[in-house]
Amino acid sequence: MAARIPRIAPSEITPPEAYFNRRAFLTGALAAGAGAALGRAAAAIVPAQSGAPLTYTIDAAESVEALVHAPGQNEKPNTWEQITHYNNYYEFGTGKSDPAEYAGQLQTRPWNVIVDGEAEVTGNFPLEEFLNPYALEERIYRFRCVEAWSMVIPWVGFPLATLLKRFKPTSRAKYVAFQTLYRPSQMPGQRLDILQWPYREGLRIDEAMNPLAFMVVGLYGRVLPNQSGAPLRLIVPWKYGFKGIKAIVRITFTENQPATTWSQAAPDEYGFYANVNPNVPHPRWSQATERRIGNPFFHERQPTLMFNGYANEVASLYKGMDLHRYF
Amino acid sequence: MTATSPTRSRPFPGLNVERRYRLVYKPAVFLASLMPIGWIASHLLGWFGFLPAVDPVKFLELEFGQTALNFILLTLMITPVRQLAGLTHLPRLRRMLGLFAFFYAALHFTVYVVLDLDLDWHMVGADIIKRPYITVGFTALLLLIPLAVTSTQRMMRRLGKRWAKLHRLVYLIAILGVWHYYWQVKLDVREPLLYAGILALLLGYRVVRSLRKRTPRPATTRPGGMTPHTVAAACDEIGTKVGTSSWYSS
Numbered sequence: 001m002a003a004r005i006p007r008i009a010p011s012e013i014t015p016p017e018a019y020f021n022r023r024a025f026l027t028g029a030l031a032a033g034a035g036a037a038l039g040r041a042a043a044a045i046v047p048a049q050s051g052a053p054l055t056y057t058i059d060a061a062e063s064v065e066a067l068v069h070a071p072g073q074n075e076k077p078n079t080w081e082q083i084t085h086y087n088n089y090y091e092f093g094t095g096k097s098d099p100a101e102y103a104g105q106l107q108t109r110p111w112n113v114i115v116d117g118e119a120e121v122t123g124n125f126p127l128e129e130f131l132n133p134y135a136l137e138e139r140i141y142r143f144r145c146v147e148a149w150s151m152v153i154p155w156v157g158f159p160l161a162t163l164l165k166r167f168k169p170t171s172r173a174k175y176v177a178f179q180t181l182y183r184p185s186q187m188p189g190q191r192l193d194i195l196q197w198p199y200r201e202g203l204r205i206d207e208a209m210n211p212l213a214f215m216v217v218g219l220y221g222r223v224l225p226n227q228s229g230a231p232l233r234l235i236v237p238w239k240y241g242f243k244g245i246k247a248i249v250r251i252t253f254t255e256n257q258p259a260t261t262w263s264q265a266a267p268d269e270y271g272f273y274a275n276v277n278p279n280v281p282h283p284r285w286s287q288a289t290e291r292r293i294g295n296p297f298f299h300e301r302q303p304t305l306m307f308n309g310y311a312n313e314v315a316s317l318y319k320g321m322d323l324h325r326y327f
Numbered sequence: 328m329t330a331t332s333p334t335r336s337r338p339f340p341g342l343n344v345e346r347r348y349r350l351v352y353k354p355a356v357f358l359a360s361l362m363p364i365g366w367i368a369s370h371l372l373g374w375f376g377f378l379p380a381v382d383p384v385k386f387l388e389l390e391f392g393q394t395a396l397n398f399i400l401l402t403l404m405i406t407p408v409r410q411l412a413g414l415t416h417l418p419r420l421r422r423m424l425g426l427f428a429f430f431y432a433a434l435h436f437t438v439y440v441v442l443d444l445d446l447d448w449h450m451v452g453a454d455i456i457k458r459p460y461i462t463v464g465f466t467a468l469l470l471l472i473p474l475a476v477t478s479t480q481r482m483m484r485r486l487g488k489r490w491a492k493l494h495r496l497v498y499l500i501a502i503l504g505v506w507h508y509y510w511q512v513k514l515d516v517r518e519p520l521l522y523a524g525i526l527a528l529l530l531g532y533r534v535v536r537s538l539r540k541r542t543p544r545p546a547t548t549r550p551g552g553m554t555p556h557t558v559a560a561a562c563d564e565i566g567t568k569v570g571t572s573s574w575y576s577s
Contacts, residue, residue, distance in 0.1 A: 086381035094515035096382065147513065149382060194515055265514060284460060284510065286453070291443070293382055300384055301445045 046131055046217050048109040050225045054136060054156050054218040077140055078151040078294050080220050086293060087227050088145065089246060090194055091180065091187040098189070099227035106186045106247070108231040117177075117253035120168035127231055131217065133166065134158035138221070139214055144276045144308045146240035150290045155235055156218030161209045169205065169253045177202040177258035178234060179250035195261050201245035202258035202272070203236065204317075212237055212313055216244075238307040238314045240274045271327040275318065276308035280327050348419045356420050360427045363394045384442045391435035392464075396508060396522060398428035399501050403529045410536075422478050425497070429475040432468050432504075460510035467503035470496050501526055 046054065089099035111127040136156050144150045164176060182198035184190040190197045207213065214235045217224055224230040229246025236243045242262050252258070262270035269283050278288045291300040307314050318326075339347050367390045373379035380386035402424045409417040444450045454461045474494055476482070483490050505526050509519035 082381045085378065090515075097378070149385070281457075285458060286450070289450070291382070291384060297383065297442065299445060300442070301447070 046127075046136075046231070047223055048231075050104075050108070050223055050230055052223045054221055054223055075140075075152055076294070077154050082293055083151060083153055083219065084225050084227055086151075088147075088241065089189075089227060089229070091189045091197075091199065091247070092227065093189050094194065102188055103226035106181075106183070106226045106230075108226065108247075111231050111249070113232065113248060114250045115167050115252075116250070118170045118173035118255060119253045120170065121166065131232075134162060134215075136218065141212075141214070141235060141237040142308050143235075143237070143241055144290060144304065146242055146270065146274065146282065146287075148282075148285060148287060148290050148304075149293055150304075151293050154220055155214060155216045156221060156224075157214050157216035157235070159211055160213040160215050160234065161211060163215055164205075164208055167251075167253070172255045173253035174205055175202050175254045175257055176205055176208045177250075177252040177254055178245045178248050179252070180245055181247045181249045195265055198249075199245060199261045200258065201234065201243055201260050202254075203243075204257075205253075207236070207314075207317055210314055210317065212310060238276055238310040240270075240276060242270070243274050273318075273323075273326050275314075275323065275327075276304060277306060277323055277327070278304040279306075280324055344416050348416060352420065353423065356423060360398070360423065363390070363431070367391070367394075384438065387438045388435060388443060391431050391438060392508070395428050395431035395435055396504050398424050398431060399497065399504055400522070400525055400529065402428060402497065403501060403526070407529065407532050426475060426478060429471045432471055436465075436468055460507055463503050463510065464507035467500045467507060470500050470503070474500075498530060501530075 085100045086096050087099040088096070089103065092099040092102040109127070112124050113127060113130045114124045116122045136158060138154055138156050140152060140154045142150060143153050169176075178201045180199035181187070182190060184197075203213065214237070216229065216233045216235050217231065219225065219228055224233065229244070232248045233246040234244050234248065257272060260272055262274075263272050276287075281287050287304055289301045290304045292302055293300075295302070305311070339351060342350065367387065369375050370377045370380050370386065370390075371383055402421050405418050405421045405424070408414060440446060440451055444454070455465050456462070474496060477486060477490060477493060486493065505519065505522045508522060509516055512519055
């Protein structure tokens, strides 16, 4: 009954060079007037099949893409292979290749997202309905893991802010909490007591409303593969990767700071904020530098930037806060 | 039940012990000890259908480190296996295994310094001082050096009884090595705990043996079989390898 989702052969994957050329071509097409139709059609058509092509607006991405620029950094996006075969997704195992190996068994349809808590609009939404109002765009973000490695990833999705506004959070909504699916039958890692399942994450509401916070449904112009967090995940590019909760099934507006999985597991090592900060080391390792996956073998390391290079956009959120204390 | 008796059927009947080890067992163990290199290279370069490691530097670092630890545990298994299985001459393989432990530990450190930290000695220094798990691992590596240097026949003779004392450092090194492994893991400590469990068994075995030996017991043969020529061998409880021991001669 459960049809296996076919894996994408490497030969089917557009190499990054060709992919970005294609994008330039599409941008040209948009300028030529074909854009309006494409842009409208792009809204919310997210096929169920992992790896299927996505359509989305290109123009919105151009403004955001400028954000990736950071002097002295390699800005070349990582390959599909790297992004989808080096994952921390403990629901499928603690090894970096476990998610690629085991996430195929996760059924991402039917899928529902519950919205509840301090908001005027709440409910239980089928994914199709949940995603319907949003036009997709591409954003190329740096991705910095708390383990001190990093990538550059072309995500497809929509701003978290537009999603949250739709549910009209009340004045008491100071935080927004997210929860991952709990389904041990398809998520073998959840059968182990490694973390407190289901995985939980959260943001302060002003962080969530920042234009950079992004809900992701795609990667490299295709439907997000399961190991990357399908069907719906969060990306907060100025924070460590573990804030980017995957396979979201619940969004809750809360008045109090929600408990988050990693800060529960090791409160002295992982905080609620988890902002990328080269000046605040992890208790066991330095965060001053990072190894960029795909950099030349002998020069993998590069300096880590404050707020992962997005300080201009987000530093004001933390004005007056002691970032050593609120790490 | 007794340890090697001349009548017991054994492999390679045409060769005496000396030759069996020199011509067969040692070359076989040497080649087997190089296997991790082939395995690691296959994963790195995508041979034999393995997917190439996405993060080759971390992969090399972890694999070499774990292999070093494996060899340290192997050297610690020699004595219990010899005693329990009655393989009197097994310790002849120990020096090679110990040197391979040092070899892989050195590769582990080299990858860390050259590939992970890009030869940034400032960072290496800061890591060793400030990161306790690296301090612990580095200490273990430093302690391995005198053991490797004094592993030759000549050094054994020169150091005499002190050689055995010096080489008891391997217990400390093993503990530091497992500790180093445990401490760097982000969360899932199942594998380091497995190593810790095996190490605890190997060390516990020695403690129990030495305690049992200290309590006077009737002069009967122990179950498990002690023959006169292995009585001397029993002196190596807690690793006290007698410098003049013939186990290393080859």
